[in-house]
Structure formats: structure tokens, C-alpha cells
Amino acid sequence: MPSLSPKSARLQQSPIRKLAPLARAAEARGTDVIYLNIGQPDMPTPPEMIAELHGLALNRLAYAPSEGLLQSREAWSAFFASWGIDFSPDEILVTAGASEAITFALSVVAGGGDEVLVFEPCYTNYLSFAAQADVKMVPITLKVEDGYHFGDIDRLRSCITPKTRxxxxxNxxxxxxxxxTEAELEAVARVAVERDLFVICDEVYREFVFDSGRVRSFTRFADLAQRIIVxxxxSKRFNACGVRIGCMATKNREVLDVTLRFCQARLSVATAEQLMVVPMLANGRPYSERLCVEYQARRDAVFAGLAAIHGVKPHRSEGSFYTMTRLPIESCEDFAVWLLRDFTHDGETICLAPGAGFYVTPGLGIDEVRIAFMYDAATMTRAMKILDAAVGAYPGRLAAVAASS
Ligand SMILES: Cc1ncc(COP(=O)(O)O)c(C=O)c1O
Known part of the structure; x- marks a missing residue:
């Protein structure tokens, strides 16, 4: 048989989805599974968005312009303006979700084994996007004990090589x-200018900041304007992952021009979907703000539930709709499998995302899991009780913790 490309070998199986067959088997045995592993929002897509789709007067679904329909780019521009972020429609390219925007951005600023710095644990698909763009991800490891903050600017500087792009x-x-934090963003900005780097900011969770906090966008650093790619x-802010609409925005004309060539090669993004999101982009802030209140209640339920588990010291998630935590378990991968194969608590079990898949560095994260807040607070509380019971019953619990309980 002919062999496959080296790039294919670098694409990892999704750590989030690989437990799915075991979860289905548990369900087939009659066990209810609470899925804490996947960030697929559970609440309905806004009816206004669905109504907009039904009301579209389209009699021909032609290719949209490769850069995106003007109405769509204007709507994104207005959306950014509502956050005090200045991107004119001609500084925006509509993409098939943020996924395509990140893959394009990586391909445009780096390649041929160039390096891009990333904080780990990170969104797992970054590694696959990097493999597609022939980019090497260089991790800056963050620790749960620090709330996964990096604090010190020298940690950044020490990871930069002549190949860093x-x-x-x-965020x-x-x-x-x-x-x-403000200081961390300033540190990134300073290092980017000092070492002549681009900054690719993935702000798909911008609305979801808890405890009245706010994301400060990089776009306010004037000397960074040519380096920033947002x-x-x-997907997440409007519970509309299946719409597959995102964008890339930058003031850097060269980056825009080259990215447009990537856009032209894939022809266009779906016409009807670009149009159906226009009104929500213009008026959707209150909707997403309500979601944030709901996610905060879920975050509180998860934090309280984790804090009650012997041997767990959770950090308080500050935003998005996830948290990561260390468990007093030797291998969270084995634990996640055991939960689905061998454990039930009042007829239920949970599906966790093992932490190792979120690290670039092999061997890290084996005693961590990621938890997504995709059920109401009462269900999240129940899920944490199931986790507590499971940690107590698991044969692979750390001996020191087991002895002290
Ligand atoms: C951090 C982050 N970036 C990008 C994406 C991809 O988003 P999209 O659905 O817009 O492709 C996700 C999806 O989960 C994500 O969590």
C-alpha cells in the first residue's frame, strides 16, 4: 500500500470525541451519561436566527464573494464596534467558523516548521490546525495552582527562538x-513588538467572562495594530455551532491580501448562513449576556462540587464555559474509560475529557480533566456528586489521598 503523508501522522484523534463509542455502549446498557467532555452548547439557537433563515428571499444559491458577503462583513464590523473594537468591513474576511480563520492565520504568518507560541493546556484543535499549516506549536506550560495564568513576561521571552513567528x-x-489579566496582555504585546511577532487572538468566548469581569481586546494596543489578527x-455566543460562520479581522493589508487568496481557493462560505447571522451580530449582545449569567451559575455549581471532593483543589474558572482540574487519580484517561465501562451511580455516569489531550508536551495533564458546563446548574451539581462517588470508588485513586480519607 502507498504510505500516507507525514502531516497525516501529526493529526491527533480528538481527545474530546474518542470516548464517544464507550459512552454510547454505556447508554445501550441503560446507563444515563452526563456529557461533560464536549463544548456543544445545550441551549436553543435564538429563534430570531432560525426565523431569519426561513425568511431569506433567495432563489439562487450562488457562490458568495470569497471575502464574505458585504452585509455579513458590515454586520461583523458593527459587532466589533459594539465592543469598542475598530475593524472596517474591508478589514474582515468571513470564514467557515473560527477553525478556518485560525488555520488560515497560521498558514499566512508561519510555515515550513516555523514556531508559534501557545499557552498549554490549549484548545486541542490548535495542534491539528498547526499540523495542517506545517507550523510547530511551542508550549508555555501553565499550572492549575496558578489558575493557569502565566504572570511573568520572562516565561514568554525564554520560549522565543529565531523561528518564532x-x-x-x-482569551x-x-x-x-x-x-x-491586563498585565499579561501587556506582556504579550510588549514581547510581540520587541521580537517582531504576530499575535493571533482567538476571542470566540469574549462574552463569557464571570463575576462582572471583561475581556480587554488586544486591538487597543496602538503599536500592535499591524501585528494583531483577531x-x-x-458558534458559542449564539448557540449556533452548526452554522459554521466566523471571521478573521486585521489591519495588516498584506495579511488580508494573502489570506484572501486562501479564501479564493476554497471559493466561498455558505451564503444563507452568512445572511442568517446578520441580525444577531447587530443585536445579539443581550442574548449572549443572558447566556453568561447562566454559565456563571453552572461554574459556581461545578466549583462547589469539585471543592467538596477529597483531594481536589479546584481553581475558579473566570470565563468561557469550561474548567480544568487536577484529580487525585493516577491516570484520568483510564479513569474516564472506567467511568463509562464499569461505574454507575443511581443509574448515571459522566463522560470526562482527559487532560493530556490539551497539552502539547507529552506526559503532562495525565491527572487533569476538562469539564464543560453544558447542563443546567442542578445537573452540574449532580454530575459533581457522581464524580465524587467515582473518585472514592476508583481503584486507581492516589494512594496518599485514599489513605487520608
Ligand atoms: C478556543 C476555540 N477556538 C475556536 C473554536 C472553533 O470554533 P468554530 O466553531 O467557530 O470553528 C473553538 C470551538 O470549540 C474553540 O473552543
């Missing part, structure tokens, strides 16, 4: 829920 940052963070998406 950009810093990729997700608020999937998977950790970290919202980077990627965004309607």
Missing part, C-alpha cells in the same frame, strides 16, 4: 476558563 492566545481560554465566531 507568532503567539496564539485564546477567555478553552480549556481552562482563564481570562488573562479570529471570531458565532
Amino acid at each position: 507568532a503567539i496564539l492566545l485564546c 477567555p481560554s478553552n480549556p481552562t476558563g482563564t481570562v488573562y 479570529v471570531d465566531s458565532v
Whole structure:
């Protein structure tokens, strides 16, 4: 048989989805599974968006312009303006979700084994996007004990080599829920200017900041304007992951021009979907703000539930709709499998995302899990009780913790 490309070997199986067959088997045995592993919002897509789709007067679904329909780019521009972020429609390219925008951004600023810095644990698909763009992800490891903050600017500087081209940052963070501080953003900005780097900011969770906090966008650093590439998406803020509409925005004309060539090669993004999100982009802030209140209640339920588990010291997620935590378990991968194969608590079990898949560095995260807040607060509380019972019953619990309980 002919062999496959080296790039294919670098694409990892999704750590979030690989437990799905075991979860289905548990359900087939009659066990209810609470899925804490996947960030697929549970609440309905806004009816206004669905109504807009039904009301579209389209009699021919032609290719849209490669850069995106003007109405769509104007709507994104207005949306950014509502956050005090200045991007004119001609500084915006509509993409098939943030996923495509990140892949394009990486491909445009780096390649041929160039390096891009990323904080780990990170969104797992960054690694696959990097493999597609032939970019090496260089991790800056963050620790749960620090709330997954990096604090010190020298940590950034020490990871930069002559091959570093950009810093990729997700704020608020999937998977950790970290919202980077003003000082951290300034440090990234300073290093980017000092070392001549691009900054790719993934702000798909911008609305979801808890405890009345706020994400400060990089776009306010005037001396960074030519280096900043913002990627965004309607997936999470409007419960509309299946719409597959996102964008890339930058003031850098060269980046725009080259990215447009990538856009032209894939022809266009779906016409009807671009149009159906226009009104929500213009008027959707109150909707997303209501979601944020709901996610905060869920975050509180998860934090309280984790804090009650012997041997767990949770950090308080500051935003997005995830948290990561360390468990007093030798291997969370084995634990996640055991939960689905061998454990039930009053007829239920939970599906967790093992932490190792969120790290670039092999061997890290084996005693961590990511939890997504995709059920109401009462269900999240029940899920944490199931986790508590499971940690207590698991044969692979850390001996020291087991002995002290
Ligand atoms: C941090 C982050 N960036 C990008 C994406 C991809 O978003 P989209 O659905 O817009 O492709 C996700 C999806 O989960 C995400 O969590």
C-alpha cells in the first residue's frame, strides 16, 4: 500500500470525541451519561436566527464573494464596534467558523516548521490546525495552582527562538476558563513588538467572562495594530455551532491580501448562513449576556462540587464555559474509560475529557480533566456528586489521598 503523508501522522484523534463509542455502549446498557467532555452548547439557537433563515428571499444559491458577503462583513464590523473594537468591513474576511480563520492565520504568518507560541493546556484543535499549516506549536506550560495564568513576561521571552513567528492566545481560554489579566496582555504585546511577532487572538468566548469581569481586546494596543489578527465566531455566543460562520479581522493589508487568496481557493462560505447571522451580530449582545449569567451559575455549581471532593483543589474558572482540574487519580484517561465501562451511580455516569489531550508536551495533564458546563446548574451539581462517588470508588485513586480519607 502507498504510505500516507507525514502531516497525516501529526493529526491527533480528538481527545474530546474518542470516548464517544464507550459512552454510547454505556447508554445501550441503560446507563444515563452526563456529557461533560464536549463544548456543544445545550441551549436553543435564538429563534430570531432560525426565523431569519426561513425568511431569506433567495432563489439562487450562488457562490458568495470569497471575502464574505458585504452585509455579513458590515454586520461583523458593527459587532466589533459594539465592543469598542475598530475593524472596517474591508478589514474582515468571513470564514467557515473560527477553525478556518485560525488555520488560515497560521498558514499566512508561519510555515515550513516555523514556531508559534501557545499557552498549554490549549484548545486541542490548535495542534491539528498547526499540523495542517506545517507550523510547530511551542508550549508555555501553565499550572492549575496558578489558575493557569502565566504572570511573568520572562516565561514568554525564554520560549522565543529565531523561528518564532507568532503567539496564539485564546482569551477567555478553552480549556481552562482563564481570562488573562491586563498585565499579561501587556506582556504579550510588549514581547510581540520587541521580537517582531504576530499575535493571533482567538476571542470566540469574549462574552463569557464571570463575576462582572471583561475581556480587554488586544486591538487597543496602538503599536500592535499591524501585528494583531483577531479570529471570531458565532458558534458559542449564539448557540449556533452548526452554522459554521466566523471571521478573521486585521489591519495588516498584506495579511488580508494573502489570506484572501486562501479564501479564493476554497471559493466561498455558505451564503444563507452568512445572511442568517446578520441580525444577531447587530443585536445579539443581550442574548449572549443572558447566556453568561447562566454559565456563571453552572461554574459556581461545578466549583462547589469539585471543592467538596477529597483531594481536589479546584481553581475558579473566570470565563468561557469550561474548567480544568487536577484529580487525585493516577491516570484520568483510564479513569474516564472506567467511568463509562464499569461505574454507575443511581443509574448515571459522566463522560470526562482527559487532560493530556490539551497539552502539547507529552506526559503532562495525565491527572487533569476538562469539564464543560453544558447542563443546567442542578445537573452540574449532580454530575459533581457522581464524580465524587467515582473518585472514592476508583481503584486507581492516589494512594496518599485514599489513605487520608
Ligand atoms: C478556543 C476555540 N477556538 C475556536 C473554536 C472553533 O470554533 P468554530 O466553531 O467557530 O470553528 C473553538 C470551538 O470549540 C474553540 O473552543
